[in-house]
Amino acid sequence: MEGFKKSLLACIWFMFLTFPLVVIRVDTAEKTVQWRWMHMLWVGLGAFLLSYVWRFMLKRKAMGRSATNPDGTPVVPFLQRLSANPPLARSIMAVIAIGALVFPWLFSTYQTNIMISAMIYIVLGLGLNIVVGLSGQLVLGYAAFYAAGAYSYALLNHHFGLGFWTALPLGAGAAALCGIILGIPVLRLRGDYLAIVTLGFGEIVRLVLENWNEFSMGPSGVSGISRPGLFSVELSVDGATTYIYYLMIGLVALTIFVINRLKNSRIGRAWLALREDEIACVAMGVDRMKTKLTAFALGATWAGMAGVVFAAKTTFINPASFTFMESAMILAIVVLGGMGSILGVSLAALLILLLPEYLRAFSEYRMLLFGATMVLFMVFRPQGLVSSERQRYEFKETKESQG
Amino acid sequence: MSAKTIVLEVKNLSMNFGGLRALSDVDLDILQGEIVALIGPNGAGKTTCFNCITGIYDPTEGDILLRSPQGKGVRLNGLKPNQVTELGMARTFQNIRLFPSMTVLENVMLGTHCRTKSGILGAILRDRKTREEEVRVVNKSYELLKLVGLDHHVNDLASNLPYGAQRRLEIARALATDPFLLLLDEPAAGMNPNETIALEQLVMRIRDELDMSILLIEHDMKMVMSISDRVHVLEYGQKIAEGTPAEVGANPQVIKAYLGEEAVDA
Ligand SMILES: Nc1ncnc2c1ncn2[C@@H]1O[C@H](COP(=O)(O)OP(=O)(O)OP(=O)(O)O)[C@@H](O)[C@H]1O
Numbered sequence: 001m002e003g004f005k006k007s008l009l010a011c012i013w014f015m016f017l018t019f020p021l022v023v024i025r026v027d028t029a030e031k032t033v034q035w036r037w038m039h040m041l042w043v044g045l046g047a048f049l050l051s052y053v054w055r056f057m058l059k060r061k062a063m064g065r066s067a068t069n070p071d072g073t074p075v076v077p078f079l080q081r082l083s084a085n086p087p088l089a090r091s092i093m094a095v096i097a098i099g100a101l102v103f104p105w106l107f108s109t110y111q112t113n114i115m116i117s118a119m120i121y122i123v124l125g126l127g128l129n130i131v132v133g134l135s136g137q138l139v140l141g142y143a144a145f146y147a148a149g150a151y152s153y154a155l156l157n158h159h160f161g162l163g164f165w166t167a168l169p170l171g172a173g174a175a176a177l178c179g180i181i182l183g184i185p186v187l188r189l190r191g192d193y194l195a196i197v198t199l200g201f202g203e204i205v206r207l208v209l210e211n212w213n214e215f216s217m218g219p220s221g222v223s224g225i226s227r228p229g230l231f232s233v234e235l236s237v238d239g240a241t242t243y244i245y246y247l248m249i250g251l252v253a254l255t256i257f258v259i260n261r262l263k264n265s266r267i268g269r270a271w272l273a274l275r276e277d278e279i280a281c282v283a284m285g286v287d288r289m290k291t292k293l294t295a296f297a298l299g300a301t302w303a304g305m306a307g308v309v310f311a312a313k314t315t316f317i318n319p320a321s322f323t324f325m326e327s328a329m330i331l332a333i334v335v336l337g338g339m340g341s342i343l344g345v346s347l348a349a350l351l352i353l354l355l356p357e358y359l360r361a362f363s364e365y366r367m368l369l370f371g372a373t374m375v376l377f378m379v380f381r382p383q384g385l386v387s388s389e390r391q392r393y394e395f396k397e398t399k400e401s402q403g
Numbered sequence: 404m405s406a407k408t409i410v411l412e413v414k415n416l417s418m419n420f421g422g423l424r425a426l427s428d429v430d431l432d433i434l435q436g437e438i439v440a441l442i443g444p445n446g447a448g449k450t451t452c453f454n455c456i457t458g459i460y461d462p463t464e465g466d467i468l469l470r471s472p473q474g475k476g477v478r479l480n481g482l483k484p485n486q487v488t489e490l491g492m493a494r495t496f497q498n499i500r501l502f503p504s505m506t507v508l509e510n511v512m513l514g515t516h517c518r519t520k521s522g523i524l525g526a527i528l529r530d531r532k533t534r535e536e537e538v539r540v541v542n543k544s545y546e547l548l549k550l551v552g553l554d555h556h557v558n559d560l561a562s563n564l565p566y567g568a569q570r571r572l573e574i575a576r577a578l579a580t581d582p583f584l585l586l587l588d589e590p591a592a593g594m595n596p597n598e599t600i601a602l603e604q605l606v607m608r609i610r611d612e613l614d615m616s617i618l619l620i621e622h623d624m625k626m627v628m629s630i631s632d633r634v635h636v637l638e639y640g641q642k643i644a645e646g647t648p649a650e651v652g653a654n655p656q657v658i659k660a661y662l663g664e665e666a667v668d669a
């Protein structure tokens with residue numbers, strides 16, 4: 001009843017606020033005033049319903065918390081049930097894998113290209129996840145590492161004709177170097193300060209690329225970058241797209257494999273501990289510098305590889321692809337997916353990349369929807385799509401029976 | 404007693420925070436296998452002393468010397484906390500500082516970080532050496548959890564443990580770093596009398612079974628009196644007394660320091 005009253009209040013308030021905008025319409029040509037009372041009704045109804053649902057959800061969230069704790073048997077989330085049932089999980093994984101493998105044969109090159117972009121973002125998200133999600137260093141200039149990889153390939157290819165496969169490790173290395181170069185001066189910074197400095201770093205890299213014409217060809221960028229060749233066979237555009245698609249599947253699989261292993265290793269635990277409590281972590285014998293730098297370098301490495309693939313895919317890059325928006329988007333992927341959760345980040349990357357592609361009708365409202373989603377998530381599911389704690393719990397149990 | 408080696412020697416330790424002199428000219432020493440208590444009223448500078456010894460603060464003046472049972476002596480001034488820990492000194496925190504969203508076992512496993520080696524490549528490839536090391540770490544951590552009585556909570560998140568258990572987990576985590584000197588900052592704070600008695604026994608066991616020297620900050624006088632070999636008393640950053648529990652308990656200055664405080668409270 002309380003909720004009903006409050007919602008009613010919210011609805012009246014909204015009708016009042018929007019009254020001049022939605023109800024009155026002055027037609028200057030005919031010098032008449034229209035009163036559109038129906039609009040007011042719609043606004044009122046909408047506001048009431050939204051407010052009511054919002055309240056209901058908040059209440060359910062609060063109740064859910066207190067209801068699971070005393071009886072000790074919380075509602076088991078779908079994912080946890082999945083991991084408790086390996087055959088089912090395996091068959092679902094198999095279906096996804098097969099689906100991913102046959103995708104380019106079933107859909108057009110256009111669709112395949114979208115999927116490649118989505119997978120690049122999965123790799124970027126997972127890479128940033130090392131830095132932000134696992135080791136807890138809020139980095140806002142991640143696109144700089146992405147740019148380092150992309151420009152490595154673009155310039156090496158342009159000037160020296162280096163091929164994709166030679167450039168891939170070089171690009172990864174260049175990005176890792178950037179990671180270390182950024183990492184050393186910000187070692188002592190934390191939280192907001194770190195965020196601001198890394199934001200600045202990202203902008204500096206972009207501005208350098210934009211203005212240093214001799215080096216990076218300025219705002220016009222580098223064009224005519226070669227697509228990856230398959231054993232010196234020149235591929236058609238469609239062929240190259242399919243090839244890059246499979247290459248990306250390989251890269252995504254590699255990323256997931258590596259991060260999954262790192263996460264539960266000695267280094268991974270040190271990252272987590274650094275995130276949770278830096279002072280305690282250092283007091284327990286963890287070298288802060290080494291640990292942070294490995295996180296920065298590794299996180300940047302994946303961005304570098306993604307960058308090389310990006311350059312190869314588009315065959316043209318310019319600084320506009322590596323703006324702060326890009327960094328923010330990748331960070332949003334990590335936050336929405338759930339800090340430290342591989343599955344969550346992958347899902348979030350797919351969602352954020354694919355939804356706008358397929359909901360072209362809403363493209364004008366893209367940023368609005370984006371913002372609304374973020375707010376909703378922060379209120380109702382601050383831990384992201386998939387929380388990583390539960391998975392660790394499961395892992396420990398199997399591990400213990402081994403050990 | 405005097406034949407035993409000195410494990411930790413603190414000389415003329417002073418620490419200033421801006422204009423505040425939190426410690427001035429404090430001397431401390433701990434012998435091998437001793438349990439030494441550091442007591443004093445609130446704000447006396449006990450935790451600051453710990454922070455200086457463990458490298459979290461860089462002391463304004465003074466020397467801190469650590470000597471391992473093998474006889475190797477090192478000056479700790481200017482070392483980083485992780486280097487100090489590596490040399491064989493571990494600590495717990497007054498305001499519990501666990502890694503809340505890591506499991507109980509993982510918290511202890513982290514303590515072994517400075518005694519293990521496997522790096523990134525090992526973690527990715529999971530070669531035999533890494534796997535063996537991991538098994539060793541898991542087993543050792545589990546043993547330590549058994550020692551502190553938390554082996555039924557292996558997979559719980561550290562933040563879900565009750566208060567007393569969190570304090571014991573901190574001890575297990577500190578032990579995982581393989582120290583020969585253990586610094587405990589108010590380990591009994593917030594524990595009920597039964598838990599405190601169990602903790603006393605645990606501390607004694609750690610000293611006897613693991614051959615540890617222990618420096619302990621504690622407000623619970625009953626515990627201090629019953630387990631410590633020697634007591635140092637701080638007040639306003641200065642050491643006002645030192646001796647066996649009985650000597651210190653009879654020292655008029657100490658009584659004044661404590662009663663004076665109570666008189667202020669009343
Ligand atoms: N980082 C700091 N900066 C400034 N002042 C500090 C700092 N740490 C401690 N102090 C001050 O130093 C004095 C000693 O504090 P300390 O925490 O060492 O006391 P304590 O003996 O551990 O007290 P308690 O029994 O309450 O734990 C206090 O006056 C405190 O305010």
Ligand SMILES: [Mg+2]
Nearest residue numbers: 449450451497
């Ligand atoms: Mg204290």
